Amino acid sequence: MTTSTDANPIRVVSIRVTTDNLEVDFEDGRMHRLPLAWYPRLQHGTPKERNTWQLIAQGRGVHWPLLDEDLSAEGLLAGRQSCESEGSFLGWLTSRTKKPATRRISRRLPLSRKSKKRGLATSA
Secondary structure, three states, X not given: OOOOOOOOOOOEEEEEEOOOEEEEEEOOOOEEXXXXXXXXHHHHOOHHHHOOOEEEHHHOEEEEOOOOEEEEHHHHHHOOXXXXXXXXXXXXXXXXXXXXXXXXXXXOOOXXXXXXXXXXXXXX
């Protein structure tokens, strides 16, 4: 298999993410279809997150900013799976499922006229 050299780098030109696969088009005309299960962050991403990607280093890599995922063109062509450790992935996954803390704002709402008539008004 041909690999990248500095004189002739492998470059990605297009990415498609389906429900099951990552499809990669390379500058030299090759296309690879890789199982999405090999890339857990992509697999756990929403369609919007999966489809928000950008080429980096003139196509030598792909970056998914909403998933904090980077894959190299050379690694994709070689069919390398994600090498992220389980601990790192689980930490990332946990951070996605944490709900932001909500602050309760207590405000005194003005009492309606009926409430005042019933003696529900409070003294200040």
